Amino acid sequence: MKNRDGILASLALALSVTLMAALVGTGVYANAAAGEAAGYSALFHVVATNRVQQ
Secondary structure, three states: OHHHHHHHHHHHHHHHHHHHHHHHHHHHHHHHHHHHHHHHHHHHHHHHHHHHHH
């Protein structure tokens, strides 16, 4: 049972690493990260502006 669990864990790790590499390679990850960064920048701008007004 332990042997089978180890094999399945190894296969799951290999699959996840392969899929993450494919995601990063296509540029989808970079686009999502850029969108998230723009959202955080806008959020911080609003928070900073509201503090000045109060």
